[in-house]
Structures are given as structure tokens and as C-alpha cells.
Amino acid sequence: MNSSKKYYWPIIIVFVLLALSFVLDMWGKPIKIKQNPTVDSKFLSHDTVRDPLVHGAKIEQAGFKYNCNECHAYLQPPETPKKLIGAHQHIVLKHGINDNCFKCHHRTKRESLVDIYGTEVPFKQSAQLCQKCHGPKYRDWKAGVHGRPSGYWDKTKGETIKPTCAACHNPHAPKFQPIEPAPAPAGNH
Amino acid sequence: MAKALLNYISFLCRCVAISFKGSTRFYAWMTFLTVLTLIGLNAYCKQLVHGLHMTGMTDQVSWGAYIANFTYLVGMAAAAVMLVIPVYLYKNKELEDVVIIGELFAIAAIIMALLFVVVDLGRPDRFWHLIPFIGKFNWPISMLSWDVVVLNIYLLLNMHVCGYLLYMRYLRRKPTKAFYLPFVFISIIWAVSIHTVTAFLFAGLGGRPFWNTAILGPRFIASAFVSGPAFIVLSLQFIRRFSDYKIADQALFTLRKLMQVAMLISFFLFLNEFFVELYTDSLHVASMQYLFFGLHGHNALVPWIWTAIAFNFTALILFVLPASRSIKWLNLACILSVVGIWIEKGMGLIIPGFIPTPLGEIVEYTPSWNEILICVGIWAFGFLIYTILLKTSIPVLLGKLHIKHKEAKK
Amino acid sequence: MSEENKENNDNPLNTGPISRRDFLKRGAVLTSGITAMVAALSPLKQLEDTFDMEEFVQKHYKELTPKEMEGVLKRIAKKVEKKYGTTPNVQDIKPQEGVEFSYALNLSRCIGCRRCVHACVDENNQSRSPEVQYIRVLKMPQGTMDMEKGDHHYNVKKVPEEGHFYMPVQCHQCEKPPCVKVCPVEATWQEPDGITVIDYDWCIGCRYCEAACPYWARRFNFSEPSIPKEKINPNMNYLSNRPRSKGVMEKCHFCLQRTREGKLPACLEVCPTGSRTFGNILDPESEISYILKNKRVFVLKEEAGTLPRFFYYFDK
Numbered sequence: 016m017n018s019s020k021k022y023y024w025p026i027i028i029v030f031v032l033l034a035l036s037f038v039l040d041m042w043g044k045p046i047k048i049k050q051n052p053t054v055d056s057k058f059l060s061h062d063t064v065r066d067p068l069v070h071g072a073k074i075e076q077a078g079f080k081y082n083c084n085e086c087h088a089y090l091q092p093p094e095t096p097k098k099l100i101g102a103h104q105h106i107v108l109k110h111g112i113n114d115n116c117f118k119c120h121h122r123t124k125r126e127s128l129v130d131i132y133g134t135e136v137p138f139k140q141s142a143q144l145c146q147k148c149h150g151p152k153y154r155d156w157k158a159g160v161h162g163r164p165s166g167y168w169d170k171t172k173g174e175t176i177k178p179t180c181a182a183c184h185n186p187h188a189p190k191f192q193p194i195e196p197a198p199a200p201a202g203n204h
Numbered sequence: 205m206a207k208a209l210l211n212y213i214s215f216l217c218r219c220v221a222i223s224f225k226g227s228t229r230f231y232a233w234m235t236f237l238t239v240l241t242l243i244g245l246n247a248y249c250k251q252l253v254h255g256l257h258m259t260g261m262t263d264q265v266s267w268g269a270y271i272a273n274f275t276y277l278v279g280m281a282a283a284a285v286m287l288v289i290p291v292y293l294y295k296n297k298e299l300e301d302v303v304i305i306g307e308l309f310a311i312a313a314i315i316m317a318l319l320f321v322v323v324d325l326g327r328p329d330r331f332w333h334l335i336p337f338i339g340k341f342n343w344p345i346s347m348l349s350w351d352v353v354v355l356n357i358y359l360l361l362n363m364h365v366c367g368y369l370l371y372m373r374y375l376r377r378k379p380t381k382a383f384y385l386p387f388v389f390i391s392i393i394w395a396v397s398i399h400t401v402t403a404f405l406f407a408g409l410g411g412r413p414f415w416n417t418a419i420l421g422p423r424f425i426a427s428a429f430v431s432g433p434a435f436i437v438l439s440l441q442f443i444r445r446f447s448d449y450k451i452a453d454q455a456l457f458t459l460r461k462l463m464q465v466a467m468l469i470s471f472f473l474f475l476n477e478f479f480v481e482l483y484t485d486s487l488h489v490a491s492m493q494y495l496f497f498g499l500h501g502h503n504a505l506v507p508w509i510w511t512a513i514a515f516n517f518t519a520l521i522l523f524v525l526p527a528s529r530s531i532k533w534l535n536l537a538c539i540l541s542v543v544g545i546w547i548e549k550g551m552g553l554i555i556p557g558f559i560p561t562p563l564g565e566i567v568e569y570t571p572s573w574n575e576i577l578i579c580v581g582i583w584a585f586g587f588l589i590y591t592i593l594l595k596t597s598i599p600v601l602l603g604k605l606h607i608k609h610k611e612a613k614k
Numbered sequence: 615m616s617e618e619n620k621e622n623n624d625n626p627l628n629t630g631p632i633s634r635r636d637f638l639k640r641g642a643v644l645t646s647g648i649t650a651m652v653a654a655l656s657p658l659k660q661l662e663d664t665f666d667m668e669e670f671v672q673k674h675y676k677e678l679t680p681k682e683m684e685g686v687l688k689r690i691a692k693k694v695e696k697k698y699g700t701t702p703n704v705q706d707i708k709p710q711e712g713v714e715f716s717y718a719l720n721l722s723r724c725i726g727c728r729r730c731v732h733a734c735v736d737e738n739n740q741s742r743s744p745e746v747q748y749i750r751v752l753k754m755p756q757g758t759m760d761m762e763k764g765d766h767h768y769n770v771k772k773v774p775e776e777g778h779f780y781m782p783v784q785c786h787q788c789e790k791p792p793c794v795k796v797c798p799v800e801a802t803w804q805e806p807d808g809i810t811v812i813d814y815d816w817c818i819g820c821r822y823c824e825a826a827c828p829y830w831a832r833r834f835n836f837s838e839p840s841i842p843k844e845k846i847n848p849n850m851n852y853l854s855n856r857p858r859s860k861g862v863m864e865k866c867h868f869c870l871q872r873t874r875e876g877k878l879p880a881c882l883e884v885c886p887t888g889s890r891t892f893g894n895i896l897d898p899e900s901e902i903s904y905i906l907k908n909k910r911v912f913v914l915k916e917e918a919g920t921l922p923r924f925f926y927y928f929d930k
Contacts (some may be wrong), residue, residue, distance in 0.1 A: 017796075022228050022231055023639040023640070023642070023643055025235075026235050026646070026652030027232060027642050027643055027646040027868065029235055029239060030235075030238075030239075030643075030646035030647050030649065030650040031646050031650070033239055033242060033243075033650045033653070033654075034646075034649045034650040034653035034654075035653070036655050037242075037246050037650070037653035037654050037656055038656055040657075042243055042246055042577060043250060043258075043573050043574045043577060044573060044574075046250075046254045046257060046258055046612060046837070046838075048257065048743050048744055048837060049743060049744065049745075050743045051742050051743045051744075051745050053742060053845065054732045055843060058727075058728070058729050058731060058732050058733075059729070059733055059736055059884060060884075061883055061884060061896050063886075064886065065414075068815060071689075090854075099921065108860070158901060158904045159901035159904070160718075160891050160893075160901050160904055160909075161888065162888045163885065163886070163888035164878065164882070164883075164901075165878060165883045166877065166878065167876045167877050167878065168873070168877070168878050168892055168893045168894065168900070168901075169876030169877075169894070170705070171876070172875065172877075173876060173877070174879075183565055183886075183887075183888070191725075191773075191887075192821050193725070193772030193773055193774060193775075194725070194727055194772060194773065194886070195727075195771065195772060195773075196726060196727045196728050196768075196769075196770065196772075197727060197728035197729055197731065197732050197772045198728070198766045198769070199728075199766070199768060199769045200731075200745065200747055200750065200767065201745050201765060202262075202567070203257070203262060203263075203744040203745055224640075238647065238650075239650075242650050242651055242654040243654070245651070245654045245655065246653075246654040246655075246656075246657065249655055249656070249657040249658050250657045252658065252661070253657050253658065253660045253661050254655075254835070254837055255759075255835070255836055255837035255838060255860040255861060256819075256837070256860075256861065257836040257837035259836075261836070262829075263824065263830075263833050263838075264836060266821045266824045266825060266834060267821060267825060278630075292909065300751060303774065324820070324821075325818050325819050325820055325861075326818065326819015326820070326821070326834065326835070326860070326861025326862060326863075327817065327818050327819045327859075327861040327862060328818075329670065330799075330816070330817075330818045333674075333799040333801075333816060333818055334799060334818065338802075339674075339799060340674045340677075340799050340800045341798070341799065341800075342797055342798050342799060342800045345795055346795065346796050346797055346798045346822070347796065348796065348797075348798035348820065348822050349798045350799065365763025393684070405822075408796075409796070409825060409826050410792060410828060410918045410920075411792060411826060411827055411829070411915070411918055412825065412826075412828075442816065463699060487760060487762065490762060515638045557825070558825075560762055561830045562761075562827065562828050562829055563750060563752060563761050563764065563766070563783055563829070563830045563914075564752070564760070564761035564762035564763070564764050565764075565766050565830075587745075594672045594802065600769070
């Protein structure tokens with residue numbers, strides 16, 4: 016029994032050293048949380064990609080805005096559209112079988128559109144024109160399942176804002192270009 | 205009545221006193237275990253402060269070393285029944301002396317398992333939400349609620365049986381059969397149920413095809429019935445060496461016979477699973493492929509599982525061969541099966557269930573240093589409890605610790 | 615050894631003739647042990663939040679009286695104000711009668727731009743570091759629905775890429791949710807309008823629901839969430855986007871702070887291609903009913919039997 020008493024001291028030393036090691040935080044590495052950058056706010060924008068010109072088309076030249084007829088009242092409507100010079104040169108036309116401007120634009124009344132039967136379609140109701148070829152899509156859009164809705168699902172509480180076709184689709188070159196994706200998930204370890 | 209209470213308190217005080225007295229080796233062992241436990245406690249405090257980010261777990265692999273150890277330890281606790289069945293149902297004489305050792309082992313294992321669950325919780329301070337009637341207990345639908353119930357009752361069952369028998373021995377009174385025999389029989393069924401419920405925890409999840417198999421329950425029981433008795437065989441030899449308790453070799457060899465059968469069944473079930481998964485070769489096989497062969501370049505678990513298979517197979521051969529009738533080979537077989545089944549059932553079952561994730565992503569898992577310290581701390585604590593239980597109960601069993609005559613007469 | 619046992623038998627508490635040196639030595643050992651234990655507990659002093667007794671004893675959401683709920687909401691608002699500096703409007707909006715939500719996603723339209731992911735993070739006060747995102751977009755090769763072939767971490771200059779389609783996955787608010795089945799404390803349940811919600815003050819963080827979900831929709835707060843102060847969305851709801859603590863689960867809840875007031879969820883509004891549709895499936899005139907009637911919809915992992923309320927379709 017006497018021999019076991021000698022071993023009290025080692026036990027005390029062990030415990031005291033242990034206590035010190037805890038206070039000095041020697042067990043285990045400090046925690047490191049990966050800091051992730053906040054995402055660019057351009058990825059959170061609700062804007063549609065285009066202005067659908069529902070309030071009528073306007074062209075901007077030399078810092079002023081003009082209605083279509085302010086120029087086109089003085090120009091003779093050509094039989095077939097020629098190469099664009101002087102204005103509207105930025106427009107690239109790549110809309111399938113619509114290979115000339117007058118398939119959609121009225122030859123004389125430039126402030127409105129025209130459908131295949133020659134009926135005038137105001138810019139405000141441009142969807143009526145798109146509908147003439149894109150029937151199923153139009154029906155889906157009318158039902159609310161095509162397009163970019165915002166606002167309310169519950170019509171009794173508020174309205175669902177349904178942008179028109181031209182708000183997203185460029186009528187001259189409707190095919191969507193690929194866009195930049197937001198960052199991938201970062202993972203935490 | 206008061207006298208009975210006083211006797212009991214004096215019994216407990218003497219038990220406490222005995223836990224603190226022993227040889228040098230005993231002090232060294234207990235100090236070692238205490239140091240490890242305190243390191244684990246310190247690591248856990250850090251986890252409480254910083255959250256489970258201190259572990260290696262992620263949203264993809266959301267259960268790791270803690271649940272792995274929990275599963276393994278529930279199996280060990282269930283294996284105590286492997287001693288109870290021969291002695292109480294078949295009146296086996298060889299194991300009579302060691303039944304109580306097995307049940308004490310079950311108590312330590314269950315405490316460890318419960319601690320592993322507690323350290324795994326994100327909000328352990330909300331533990332009271334689990335208490336029936338006080339919190340909101342989703343029984344009987346949630347398998348985890350079943351687990352909580354059966355594990356705690358199993359702990360109480362074993363504590364009662366051991367406590368009662370030991371105390372009666374201390375009082376030098378014959379134990380009344382009605383006070384312990386029904387509980388012993390209940391504990392036999394209960395031991396199988398705790399591990400089956402733990403298996404159902406995993407097997408009931410349709411979103412995890414690696415676990416969603418009927419063979420999981422039988423595999424759990426079979427592997428538990430090897431690793432548990434293996435551990436008991438090893439600890440019996442320690443008891444034989446460091447105390448005066450006489451344990452005949454026959455007890456060890458009876459356990460060997462039980463382990464032979466259990467290991468054969470366990471390995472057979474494993475081969476079944478292996479065949480079904482690989483022959484079918486469907487998309488559901490992905491987790492198994494990850495575990496055994498690696499998947500898309502990720503193969504962290506492959507060396508582990510093949511080591512485990514090698515260990516288990518070697519242990520199987522050793523158990524079956526007459527060579528293991530010598531203690532040396534039996535010990536080797538036991539060590540191999542304890543480690544092999546720990547790998548297979550712990551890491552080899554929990555982690556592959558999460559890889560690949562239900563969305564096909566592969567994120568591998570390595571336990572963090574802090575996590576390992578907590579696991580080591582809990583194991584050390586379990587050994588501490590087991591040592592204390594043995595240190596106090598062996599003198600009682602040997603008749604060296606008993607009530608003083610004048611106390612008994614009154 | 616036998617001398618020791620004799621001492622045991624005579625003296626139950628072993629307090630007999632014990633020398634002062636012996637007693638002091640034992641006392642020193644005990645003290646050093648206790649010192650080590652107290653030192654082991656020392657990291658606890660870094661625990662930031664003081665213990666909130668009210669939050670500790672707070673009852674389950676379903677058992678709170680309206681008055682208690684008011685007190686809870688006030689307490690949450692106060693905490694948010696203290697931590698983030700903004701005065702939030704924390705509400706508890708109850709589900710509407712006759713409403714069951716459903717969601718549809720047009721896989722032909724999704725270009726994988728991940729704006730939905732980040733709009734959701736913004737709207738719902740999710741942690742930025744560590745990162746919590748409810749929506750995960752998979753880039754899949756055309757011709758297969760095997761999600762193992764999906765790429766979660768594509769990082770290209772422009773999307774969509776040729777030969778691939780993109781599939782965002784979030785909580786499907788299943789009709790037979792496995793996560794609700796397995797929660798041991800009923801911290802997650804399904805509301806009458808179909809949304810599976812979580813009571814963040816009841817969850818114990820066992821992560822069983824995360825293991826149970828076949829769509830990997832649930833997220834766990836492995837550490838205290840960190841949200842930049844200027845990014846806090848002050849329109850909060852008890853069951854949805856109020857800031858969570860560490861150690862609890864969270865997941866997509868169909869923006870119920872918006873949708874229960876009739877608005878569209880954040881992921882839908884930000885989608886530049888309009889791939890998403892949301893609404894009340896019990897209303898035969900709603901957009902979502904139109905899709906379910908007219909488009910060829912399917913669900914993920916139908917064999918899991920979860921009956922999701924999230925439908926996918928291809929519709930060029």
C-alpha cells in the first residue's frame with residue numbers, strides 16, 4: 016500500500032498539465048469557416064431583358080426621341096425593303112421565314128405593325144401579331160404558363176403582371192443568346 | 205425501512221470507495237482513461253460553442269463517426285443476451301459466472317451509445333423535447349423515437365437485474381426469483397429489439413437504396429453477436445488476470461462456439477448482399493460500388509472495407525478451425541472480428557449510405573480531429589464506467605464485499 | 615491484498631485511521647482532477663448567446679396560444695434587431711382555406727443560370743458563410759435522368775450549353791413526406807396548404823430528416839449562420855425565413871411569407887426564362903392546373919412513393 020502512495024504525484028502532475036493544455040487550447044485546430052463572397056446583384060434583377068415598347072416605338076437620334084412617322088411620312092415606302100442605311104442599321108433580322116421588314120411592319124403607317132392579312136396591329140398589342148404564327152405559345156401565354164409572371168398568384172389579392180412577348184423576345188432575332196450563370200455552390204469544407 | 209435504505213447507501217459508499225482504491229496499474233489505467241475522457245469533454249465543449257461545423261460532416265454526408273459508433277455500440281450492448289440465453293434458457297453451467305459480466309458490459313455499451321447520440325445532436329439543450337408527454341414524442345411513427353424508448357428501457361432493465369443480483373449477494377440473501385427472472389427474460393427479447401430498431405432506423409428510408417434492404421436487420425444482429433461476445437471474451441481474460449475472479453476456459457470456449465455460428469451467418473448474409481447488389485448492377489448499386497471499388501475516382505473507403513473483409517474472413521476461419529481452441533488464436537480471432545466489424549458496420553455502413561447523395565453528388569467524408577477526440581473521449585468514458593462496474597461487482601461476487609454481520613442481523 | 619479487504623469489512627466508508635499526509639495526498643489528487651475537468655469545460659465561456667429561458671421552455675408551434683405566439687414573435691423581432699440592426703416585421707400567417715400549393719418547372723426553358731438559387735438565398739435570410747442554398751441546379755446530359763451523371767458545380771461562361779438540360783431541385787413538399795415520418799419530436803410537419811414546415815425552435819438537430827429525404831432538399835446549420843446585415847430581408851415569418859440558429863434544420867418552404875399573402879415565390883419571379891409556375895392546385899382556373907391538365911408532367915423518383923408537389927415537364 017505504501018508503494019501506491021508514491022504514484023499520487025505523477026497523477027497530480029498529469030492532471031495539472033492537462034488543465035494547462037485545456038486553458039491554452041492545445042487540443043484541436045481553430046475553426047475555419049470558408050467566407051463566401053456575396054453574389055453580384057445583377058443575378059438578382061427582376062428586369063426583363065428588353066423594353067417591349069408597349070407605349071409605342073420611338074427612335075433616339077442625336078439625343079432626341081422621334082416617332083416613326085416624323086421621318087417616314089417624308090419617305091416613299093419601297094416595294095421591297097432595301098438595305099438599311101441612315102438609320103436602324105443595328106437591327107439584324109433573323110426571324111425564320113420573316114426575311115423582310117414588311118412581314119410585320121406596316122409599309123405606310125410605320126407606327127403600327129401589320130399581320131399577314133394586312134390588318135393593322137398596334138405596338139401596344141404586339142402579341143396579337145406574334146399569335147398569328149405562334150398559336151400554341153400564345154395560348155400558353157394567355158393561360159399564364161409561358162412568360163415571366165410577377166406579382167401575385169392569387170388574383171383576389173393582386174394582379175399577376177404578365178409581360179408581353181417583346182419584353183423577352185427580340186422580334187428581329189428572337190433566338191435567345193446564352194447568358195452568364197451565377198456562381199456554383201461553394202461547398203463548406 | 206430506514207435501515208434498509210441505510211444499508212443500501214452504505215453499500216453504494218463502499219462501492220465508491222473501492223473504485224478509488226487499487227494497485228498502481230489500476231491507478232495508471234484510470235488516470236489514462238480520465239485524461240482521455242477530459243480531452244473528449246473539452247473537444248465537445250468546443251463543438252457546443254462552434255457547432256457541428258467542427259466535425260467533418262456536411263449536408264451531403266450528414267451522419268458520420270458519431271452515428272457509426274452508436275450503431276456499433278448498440279450491437280455490442282445487444283450481444284450481452286448471448287450470455288443470458290444459454291444460462292437462463294438452457295441452464296448452461298459454464299457461463300453462469302460470467303452472465304453478470306456480460307450485463308455490466310451491456311450497461312457500459314448502452315451509456316456509450318446514448319452519449320454518442322447526444323454529441324451528434326445539433327441542439328442537445330432541447331433534449332427535453334424527446335420526453336413523452338412533456339415534449340412532443342413522435343411515437344410510434346418515427347423509428348428514432350422507438351430507439352430512444354427501447355435503449356433507455358434496456359439500460360434500466362440491465363441496471364435493475366445487475367443491481368438487484370449484486371445487492372442480494374452483498375446482503376448474503378437469496379434473490380427472489382420474481383424480482384429478476386421476468387426481467388431477464390424480457391431483456392432477452394429486448395436485446396434483439398434494440399438492435400433491430402436501430403436497423404429499422406436505416407432500413408426504412410426509401411430514399412437511400414443502400415440501406416433500404418430487408419437484410420439489414422439480420423446483418424446487424426449477426427454481426428453484433430460476433431463482436432459483442434468477442435469483446436466479452438477479451439475482457440474476461442483481463443478480469444481473470446487482474447482480479448481474483450475465477451473464470452474457467454470453458455466459458456470462453458462456449459462463447460467461441462456461439463461466435464462460430466454467428467460469424468458464419470454474418471459472413472453468409474454479407475455475401476448475399478454482395479451478390480445481389482453486383483449481379484443486378486442497377487443504379488441503386490452506386491453506394492456499394494463506391495464502398496468496394498470506388499466511384500468516379502473517389503475511393504477513400506475502399507482500403508478500409510477490404511481490410512474489414514479480410515479481418516472478418518480471417519476471424520471466421522480461425523473460429524471454425526480447431527486451432528482457435530487455444531486461447532492465443534481465439535484472442536486473435538476476437539480482436540480481428542471486433543475491429544473488422546467496427547469498420548464494416550460503422551464506417552462501412554453509415555458513410556456509403558450518403559455517397560452518392562440522392563442527387564448524385566459525391567462528397568467524401570473524413571472525421572475531423574475534434575470529432576475523433578470526442579469519439580475517443582466517449583470510448584474512454586465507457587471503459588471507465590465498465591472498469592468501475594467490474595471493480596465494485598467482482599468483490600461482491602467473490603464474497604469479499606458483503607454486509608457486516610451485525611448490520612444484517614438487525 | 616487481504617489486509618485491504620479486512621479493512622473493507624470492518625469499515626464501510628474506509629474512513630478509519632487515515633494519516634493526514636494520506637488525506638492531503640488524496641485531496642490533492644481529487645482537486646487536480648476537478649481542476650482538469652473545469653479547465654476542460656473552459657471553451658464554454660465562448661458561448662455567445664446568453665441562455666434564453668423563454669426560448670428554452672417554449673412550446674411546440676402547434677401548442678402555442680395566439681397570445682404566446684405574439685410574445686414569441688416580439689422576442690424574435692427583438693433578437694433580430696439586436697443582431698442585425700434592422701426592425702423586422704415578424705408574422706405568423708396561417709394557411710388559407712381551399713388552397714393547396716403546387717409547383718411546375720419547364721425543363722425546356724431552364725437555362726441553368728442559377729438566379730433562382732441566389733434569389734432564394736436573398737429572400738429567405740440564408741447563411742452565406744457557411745453556405746446554405748435550398749435550390750440545387752443539376753446540369754444533365756440530354757438523354758438521361760440518371761442524376762449521377764449530373765454536374766452540380768458547372769462553372770462556365772455562358773449557359774445553356776449544347777447537349778444539356780438543367781434541372782433545379784428543391785423541396786418538393788411531398789404529399790407523403792418521409793422527413794415528417796422520421797422526425798422524433800415532430801419538429802417538421804405538413805401544413806394544410808401542402809407546405810412542409812419546420813419549427814426552428816423545436817428542432818433538436820438530429821438530422822434524421824436529412825437522411826430520409828430522397829431529394830436531398832433539407833439543410834442543416836452546422837454553425838451559426840452569418841448573413842450580411844444589409845442583406846437581411848425584414849419581412850419575416852415564424853415558420854419560414856426568420857434567421858435560424860446553429861444546430862437546426864431548414865429547407866425550401868415555397869416562400870410562405872410571400873405565397874400565403876398571395877404573392878409568387880422569389881425563385882419564380884427572378885427566373886429570366888419564366889420556367890417556373892406556381893399556384894393553387896385546387897383552383898381549376900389556375901396556371902398550375904392548366905399545366906397539369908395540358909402538359910406531360912412527371913416527378914422525380916416516383917418509385918419512392920413520396921407524391922411530390924413539384925412537377926417537371928419538357929415543352930419546347
